[in-house]
Amino acid sequence: MKGIFLVLILIVLSVLANGQTVEDIRINRYVDLAGTIGQSQGSLSGSYVHNWKLWKKRKWEAGFSLRWSSYFGTKTEFTTAPARLARTNTTPFLIFFAGQRKETQDTLTVQRPFTNSVNMAINLGYNFNRRWGVGFNIDLIGFTFGRKSPAILVSNGEMQTEPAAKPASFNLLLTGDHDRGSLNSEFFLRYHFNDTWSIRGIYEFLFVEYKTQMTKQVAPDGTVVDRFRNKANTFGLGISYHFKTFRNI
Amino acid sequence: MIRLITLALVIVALTACRKDLTSDAPVQDAIDTTTAITKYSGNFINGPYGAVSGSAKIVADSSFYKVALVNVQITNGPDLHVYLSREREPIHFIDLGKLKSTSGTQLYSLTSIPDFTQYKYVLVHCQKFNHLFGSAEIEP
Numbered sequence: 001m002k003g004i005f006l007v008l009i010l011i012v013l014s015v016l017a018n019g020q021t022v023e024d025i026r027i028n029r030y031v032d033l034a035g036t037i038g039q040s041q042g043s044l045s046g047s048y049v050h051n052w053k054l055w056k057k058r059k060w061e062a063g064f065s066l067r068w069s070s071y072f073g074t075k076t077e078f079t080t081a082p083a084r085l086a087r088t089n090t091t092p093f094l095i096f097f098a099g100q101r102k103e104t105q106d107t108l109t110v111q112r113p114f115t116n117s118v119n120m121a122i123n124l125g126y127n128f129n130r131r132w133g134v135g136f137n138i139d140l141i142g143f144t145f146g147r148k149s150p151a152i153l154v155s156n157g158e159m160q161t162e163p164a165a166k167p168a169s170f171n172l173l174l175t176g177d178h179d180r181g182s183l184n185s186e187f188f189l190r191y192h193f194n195d196t197w198s199i200r201g202i203y204e205f206l207f208v209e210y211k212t213q214m215t216k217q218v219a220p221d222g223t224v225v226d227r228f229r230n231k232a233n234t235f236g237l238g239i240s241y242h243f244k245t246f247r248n249i
Numbered sequence: 250m251i252r253l254i255t256l257a258l259v260i261v262a263l264t265a266c267r268k269d270l271t272s273d274a275p276v277q278d279a280i281d282t283t284t285a286i287t288k289y290s291g292n293f294i295n296g297p298y299g300a301v302s303g304s305a306k307i308v309a310d311s312s313f314y315k316v317a318l319v320n321v322q323i324t325n326g327p328d329l330h331v332y333l334s335r336e337r338e339p340i341h342f343i344d345l346g347k348l349k350s351t352s353g354t355q356l357y358s359l360t361s362i363p364d365f366t367q368y369k370y371v372l373v374h375c376q377k378f379n380h381l382f383g384s385a386e387i388e389p
Contacts, residue, residue, distance in 0.1 A: 111377045111378070112377060150376075158341060159342050160340055160341055
């Protein structure tokens with residue numbers, strides 16, 4: 001057994017001794033910190049991104065990332081979340097273009113929302129040149145934890161106190177109002193200072209969900225609703241540190 | 250540099266806390282005693298998170314109803330609102346707006362006329378933290 005290990009170690013050492021490494025320009029790996037702000041709400045996020053540069057010119061890139069998003073606000077409004085009660089058409093993807101069902105939507109005003117979401121995301125980007133690029137990313141799946149908060153549910157014109165609304169814990173991208181939980185997405189413009197540092201100007205669209213515990217909406221069809229969604233439109237900045245990736249030749 | 254940043258953060262935090270507080274300047278809204286009729290009234294008692302003294306009245310002036318807080322003294326707190334509520338700890342309520350001041354006599358308009366046998370409590374309530382400062386049970 002010892003002999004086999006010795007041989008393996010010798011093989012690895014000989015490869016390392018003889019092999020040469022070069023920077024792998026096919027991969028763009030970076031960590032990013034971003035902050036955005038909107039009306040009575042904002043977000044902070046940190047992510048690790050691994051993108052592959054695509055095709056011959058390598059202007060396009062796509063990949064995955066792991067993102068932590070913190071959302072905070074003051075007296076922010078969350079509306080009825082289930083797609084069937086929120087939209088006039090619930091066909092996946094067509095739901096984006098469907099109208100709002102105002103008659104079945106109630107409003108939950110969460111007094112001090114604060115959530116933390118950890119999600120797997122996908123990324124897509126296009127680099128115009130060495131300095132400038134644009135990109136998009138969206139969360140796919142993950143989990144959320146955060147602060148319970150008092151809230152006020154306005155249902156059929158009546159105000160009711162919810163003593164402790166809590167963040168929905170499971171996140172899943174299912175398109176439009178079918179989504180569950182808290183999911184972040186960004187459109188951004190990037191400027192590279194050099195090979196290592198870049199900044200991003202960001203438009204962020206963040207879904208956040210809170211669930212009521214004591215106070216529920218009763219929809220006209222009798223459905224009892226405890227899930228309410230806020231769609232935050234925010235703008236901000238991000239800063240990225242790009243790693244150098246090497247490969248053997 | 251670190252001291253400067255710390256100082257800036259402390260100032261921002263204190264400013265943010267102050268922003269939520271109610272004005273201390275006394276308000277003296279006039280109740281026209283020649284036309285207004287007191288329909289319901291009651292005295293305030295302290296809640297678990299604050300102290301409120303004085304009384305609450307429902308006054309009718311022609312077809313308009315108003316809630317009057319009369320000669321009140323209220324502990325200051327963040328995001329204080331005046332509620333007309335079915336329960337002493339508010340579950341079903343009507344929000345009459347932000348408390349105008351922690352002292353004086355203040356009038357709050359009702360946009361509709363609720364059933365005062367159900368909505369029989371006038372509350373001073375911290376909305377942000379869901380904390381009751383004081384309540385008055387109103388009776389004919």
